[in-house]
Amino acid sequence: MTYQWQTISGGVTNSISGATNSTLTLSNLQLTNTASYFLQASNALGPGTSTASTLTVTGLPVATNNIITAVAAETGRGIGVFTPGWVVVTNNSLIAGQSPSSAIGNFSLEAPGRNVSSLTGGDRGALSVIVGPGGNTSSTNYVTCGNGGGAGSTVIYTLTGSTNGYD
Numbered sequence: 001m002t003y004q005w006q007t008i009s010g011g012v013t014n015s016i017s018g019a020t021n022s023t024l025t026l027s028n029l030q031l032t033n034t035a036s037y038f039l040q041a042s043n044a045l046g047p048g049t050s051t052a053s054t055l056t057v058t059g060l061p062v063a064t065n066n067i068i069t070a071v072a073a074e075t076g077r078g079i080g081v082f083t084p085g086w087v088v089v090t091n092n093s094l095i096a097g098q099s100p101s102s103a104i105g106n107f108s109l110e111a112p113g114r115n116v117s118s119l120t121g122g123d124r125g126a127l128s129v130i131v132g133p134g135g136n137t138s139s140t141n142y143v144t145c146g147n148g149g150g151a152g153s154t155v156i157y158t159l160t161g162s163t164n165g166y167d
Contacts, residue, residue, distance in 0.1 A: 105152035
């Protein structure tokens with residue numbers, strides 16, 4: 001079996017140099033890495049391709065009132081158990097293991113027991129499908145937010161310990 005990861009950007013398909021494994025790891029992402037990514041696998045019977053998935057890389061947000069808001073999201077097909085692809089790295093993290101100083105809204109609307117402290121808990125547990133009040137959802141180490149029905153909308157962490165700020 002041979003593998004080749006490819007991108008589609010601006011309607012042009014390109015092979016990613018050196019990306020010849022069944023998994024793709026991207027480091028030091030730049031705005032130019034925004035593209036659709038897919039895998040072409042080949043064996044003696046011929047090639048096959050995965051469905052392309054879009055990766056959008058955005059610039060660092062500007063701080064407003066000394067608060068930087070950033071979003072991280074990953075989606076899966078919703079079948080069985082979904083294990084997040086990100087790893088929580090706590091080295092030099094200012095909020096790892098910390099509870100937020102404030103949270104606006106209810107982050108457990110979709111399933112009771114969810115809590116924003118799990119966002120920085122440092123674990124990387126699998127998200128299994130469970131039955132929630134409104135149908136199937138996923139485990140309690142996952143939180144959702146939104147803009148309706150009192151759903152969670154804001155999480156703020158207060159950084160302490162430095163009189164001169166942080167880099």
